[in-house]
Amino acid sequence: MSNLTAAGTFSLAGHPVHRMGYGAMQLAGPGVFGPPRDRDAAIAVLREAVASGVNHIDTSDFYGPHITNQLIREALHPYPDDLMIVTKVGAVRGEDGAWLPAMEPEDIERGVHDNLRNLGVDVLDVVNVRIMGSVHAPAEGSIERQVAALAELQYRGLVRHIGLSNVTSAQVAEAQGIAPIVCVQNHYNLIQREDDALIDELAGKGIAYVPFFPLGGFTPIQSSALSRVARIIGATPMQVALAWLLHRAPNILLIPGTSSLGHLRENMQAAQLSLPGTVRAELDAMGNVNGRQPAATR
Numbered sequence: 001m002s003n004l005t006a007a008g009t010f011s012l013a014g015h016p017v018h019r020m021g022y023g024a025m026q027l028a029g030p031g032v033f034g035p036p037r038d039r040d041a042a043i044a045v046l047r048e049a050v051a052s053g054v055n056h057i058d059t060s061d062f063y064g065p066h067i068t069n070q071l072i073r074e075a076l077h078p079y080p081d082d083l084m085i086v087t088k089v090g091a092v093r094g095e096d097g098a099w100l101p102a103m104e105p106e107d108i109e110r111g112v113h114d115n116l117r118n119l120g121v122d123v124l125d126v127v128n129v130r131i132m133g134s135v136h137a138p139a140e141g142s143i144e145r146q147v148a149a150l151a152e153l154q155y156r157g158l159v160r161h162i163g164l165s166n167v168t169s170a171q172v173a174e175a176q177g178i179a180p181i182v183c184v185q186n187h188y189n190l191i192q193r194e195d196d197a198l199i200d201e202l203a204g205k206g207i208a209y210v211p212f213f214p215l216g217g218f219t220p221i222q223s224s225a226l227s228r229v230a231r232i233i234g235a236t237p238m239q240v241a242l243a244w245l246l247h248r249a250p251n252i253l254l255i256p257g258t259s260s261l262g263h264l265r266e267n268m269q270a271a272q273l274s275l276p277g278t279v280r281a282e283l284d285a286m287g288n289v290n291g292r293q294p295a296a297t298r
């Protein structure tokens, strides 16, 4: 069994959570649409994650849609007191599985109610507003209406804490003028480093940074340099990619996604992996520079 305490904790909205968490998106069917191929396996992954010490799970009611939250409820309700379930609103799914923006105040409210119903709770721990300006990269523009809509639901007692997803530094500042922001969830990993400055800025403010696609997402990172480093230290490439993120900044909380018990166990072990300075320097050099990836990782 893995020992998540080795990677320490970080305060998420005043709750110290293990820095190794779990992202539930991969539990729905192919393309995050429809039921999982193996429902029992999905339930087993969730239960083992929590049994391993995970007390931070990321989800959304638009995963499935509804299905991932229903799996979480079936596997884990009544929820352990220390479990923080972070969900997100801002999109819905088309009949063909398309990801459609749902950013109007009434959409935000409907999204909150969908999450409450399918997770089986009266109040949501943390809700991220997922800004759909661009699909996997933030785009500048005011997010005032969306954050204000969520702040209104917080005032009504349906939401404890507010986070942001797919946002820029300017949008974080704008949101902080409306409500306290407890976490930011953007695309970031060993290769994709556009958010380096934002991570450091948020660390200075004590705000959690939660990288989505920490392993590269639907096509996990493949790199001969990463594989070589992993071989040298006796770990797997995915473990090294996760350990590098844990070393990157203290406010990084991980939510690697998997539908496989084997991968879950492998990923949890990364919490105990320490990276020697020389290895870290090699990994640091693998990131993109001004949006371009070094040749070794293309």
Ligand SMILES: NC(=O)c1ccc[n+]([C@@H]2O[C@H](COP(=O)([O-])OP(=O)(O)OC[C@H]3O[C@@H](n4cnc5c(N)ncnc54)[C@H](OP(=O)(O)O)[C@@H]3O)[C@@H](O)[C@H]2O)c1
Pocket (backbone or CB within 6 Å): 022, 023, 024, 025, 026, 058, 059, 088, 130, 165, 166, 185, 186, 211, 212, 213, 214, 215, 216, 217, 218, 219, 220, 238, 239, 255, 256, 257, 258, 259, 260, 262, 263, 264, 266, 267
């Ligand atoms: N805010 C947003 O816009 C946003 C966007 C995307 C994701 N998210 C959140 O972020 C979480 C993490 O992102 P993600 O799940 O999309 O991507 P990820 O964690 O980067 O990678 C998941 C992919 O890697 C595979 N994988 C996992 N562990 C592995 C291992 N040890 N060895 C080999 N392959 C492995 C998974 O396949 P298997 O199932 O076969 O293991 C899956 O294909 C999601 O679960 C979701 O909660 C948020």
